[in-house]
Each structure stands twice: as C-alpha cells, then as structure tokens.
Amino acid sequence: MNLKGTKITKVLAxxxxxxxxxVAVKLMFFRSVSDNYFARDYRxxxxxxxxxxxLRPTHYPFLKHEGIFTLHLSEHEWRMMGRNVPxxxxxxxxxxxNPSRVMLPPGAPKGNFDFLITVSTNxxxxxxxxxxxxxxxxxxxxxxxxxxxxxxVVDEHPANLTISVPGEKQNATFNxxxxxxxxxxxxLIAEDGxxxxxxxxxxxxxxxxxxxxxxxxxxxxxxxIWDMSTRKQLRDPATARPAVDKIIxxxxxxxxxxxxxxxxxxxxxxD
Numbered sequence: 001m002n003l004k005g006t007k008i009t010k011v012l013a014x015x016x017x018x019x020x021x022x023v024a025v026k027l028m029f030f031r032s033v034s035d036n037y038f039a040r041d042y043r044x045x046x047x048x049x050x051x052x053x054x055l056r057p058t059h060y061p062f063l064k065h066e067g068i069f070t071l072h073l074s075e076h077e078w079r080m081m082g083r084n085v086p087x088x089x090x091x092x093x094x095x096x097x098n099p100s101r102v103m104l105p106p107g108a109p110k111g112n113f114d115f116l117i118t119v120s121t122n123x124x125x126x127x128x129x130x131x132x133x134x135x136x137x138x139x140x141x142x143x144x145x146x147x148x149x150x151x152x153v154v155d156e157h158p159a160n161l162t163i164s165v166p167g168e169k170q171n172a173t174f175n176x177x178x179x180x181x182x183x184x185x186x187x188l189i190a191e192d193g194x195x196x197x198x199x200x201x202x203x204x205x206x207x208x209x210x211x212x213x214x215x216x217x218x219x220x221x222x223x224x225i226w227d228m229s230t231r232k233q234l235r236d237p238a239t240a241r242p243a244v245d246k247i248i249x250x251x252x253x254x255x256x257x258x259x260x261x262x263x264x265x266x267x268x269x270x271d
Contacts, residue, residue: 035059038083038114045071045079054116055130060084061112064236067204068093077120080127084112087135091267093117094127095139100203100210102265103144109135132270139267148209150258151199151248153216158252161222168221180223186216186251189224198248202255205244207237211260214253222251 037048038060063084071079082089087109092099115130117123131137168183172195179189188201202210224247233243248254 033116037116038081040066040069040081040083042071045069045081046073048079048116048118050118050120052116052118053126053130054114055090055127055134056114058084058112058114060114066235078123080115080117080123082113082115084114086112087137087267090115090127090131091137091139091265094124094131095141095265096124097265098200098203098209100207101262102139102267103146104267105269107269108137108267136269136271137267138270139265141263142266143261144264144266145259145261146209146264148211148258148260148262149202149206149255150211150213150260151202151253152213152256153252154254155249155252158250160224160250161220161252164219164221168219174226177225177227178223179226182221183219185219186214186222188247189226202244202248205234205237205240209260209262210255211258211262213258216253224250 033052033054036044037052037054039045060083065085066083068085068089069081069083073079080093082093086099088099088102088104090113091102091104093115115127117127119126128138164183170184171182172184173180174189181187186198187195188198188205189195190201190204196204199210199212225243230243230246233239245255
C-alpha cells in the first residue's frame with residue numbers, strides 16, 4: 001500500500017472540500033441577483049428564491065430613504081431587505097435594534113447599500129458574516145453617553161388625548177386623514193400599519209435616540225394626523241420633525257435635547 005500516495009489523496013480531497021465551501025460562501029454572499037428581487041411588496045418578496053444573503057452597493061441611488069422591509073412567512077421564518085440604505089441601517093438589521101442607536105467609526109463608508117436575506121435560519125448571523133467579509137466591519141453593544149431627545153409633557157390639557165375609561169374596549173380605526181386609537185398605551189403607527197412604542201416610532205422617524213420622560217403610563221383615547229402630506233414627511237428623517245411635533249403636540253408632548261447613558265451598537269473595522 002502506498003501510504004504516501006494515500007495521504008496526498010486525502011490532503012487533495014480535503015483541499016477540494018475547503019475550496020468548494022469557499023466558492024459556495026462567495027456565491028451566497030456576493031453573487032449578482034436580479035433587481036426584480038428587490039421589489040418592495042409582500043407578494044413579490046415572498047416569491048424570491050430562498051437561501052440568499054446579498055449585500056452590494058446600491059442600484060437605487062434615486063430612491064429616498066425607505067428604511068428596512070421585513071416579511072414574516074411564519075412564526076420563525078422571516079425575510080428582510082433594504083434598498084439604498086446607509087451602513088448604519090445595514091448594521092442595525094444584522095445585529096438587531098434601531099439604526100439611531102448605531103455608532104460608526106471614522107472612515108465608515110458614506111455610500112448606501114442594498115441587502116437581501118431570504119435564508120430560513122440564522123438570518124442576522126448570515127448578514128453579519130456578509131458585512132464582515134465584504135465590508136470589514138463587526139459590532140458589539142456597549143453603554144455610551146450620547147445625545148438624545150427627551151419626550152416630555154408640555155401641555156397638561158392636550159387636544160387629541162384623554163385617559164380612557166376603565167374596562168373600555170381596545171380599538172383602532174384608520175382613514176386617509178386620521179388614525180383614532182382607544183384604550184391603548186401611546187403608540188405610533190408605521191406606514192405599513194404596524195404599531196410601535198411611541199419612543200421606538202420617534203427614533204425611526206427622526207433617526208436619533210429618544211428617551212421617555214413623560215411618565216405617561218395610562219391607557220388613552222387619542223388620535224394622530226395621517227394625511228398624505230404627513231405620511232410623506234415622515235418617510236424622510238430630513239423632513240420628519242415638523243410632522244412629529246404636530247402629532248405629539250396634539251397629545252401634550254414635546255421633544256427636548258438631552259443626554260443619556262444608553263446601550264449602543266458600536267461598529268469597528270477589522271482586518
């Protein structure tokens with residue numbers, strides 16, 4: 001028996017396996033995909049091929065900031081995409097959390113990206129790997145002193161909010177002008193219709209951390225403006241502040257500059 005030849009054969013076989021794994025990873029993370037895969041609607045996104053993790057410089061520089069689009073296919077399976085989003089949004093999607101609580105190091109890319117995740121398991125971990133391999137960044141959570149906006153009561157008798165009656169039925173009604181909510185905590189409604197804690201919604205719209213110092217913990221009956229002009233303003237952090245001030249002003253609330261010690265997602269460059 002030629003032991004030397006057998007060892008060489010095993011080494012070559014092992015090398016081939018490693019090479020195939022490397023090729024597979026590159027195909028998964030960096031292969032070209034059709035721009036049609038990035039259609040931002042539930043029907044189209046649900047039909048995109050499974051098993052994809054795509055991260056690339058944006059093909060949509062003409063689009064305004066749209067945030068992250070998530071599709072839940074079942075209790076445990078979900079997909080996510082971003083079109084023309086900054087690295088801050090990509091990191092938030094990969095590690096979980098709000099983009100407003102991501103800290104990027106000096107020299108981080110200024111250009112925007114598209115990303116797509118259609119794998120059925122370990123979605124965030126797969127995107128983290130793609131970010132590290134293609135862009136060279138990782139992140140971890142750290143407590144940092146940071147500039148924030150503090151949500152405070154500025155009017156004790158608001159026009160659009162009252163404490164609800166005990167035992168009242170929870171309800172929400174929508175039209176093209178206004179959203180009315182009954183017997184609920186303070187919430188903001190995203191354009192896709194899902195409800196968020198008021199501070200989470202404010203952070204999403206304004207792209208800055210928001211801390212709640214209102215001490216408003218009751219259930220309320222209230223409304224928020226929801227006309228086309230308001231929705232258009234809220235889509236863009238550059239124009240969202242007047243719309244936000246108008247909404248929360250009707251609830252007797254305002255936003256004041258402040259500082260706070262918060263858990264932030266701190267990104268860094270790796271070799």
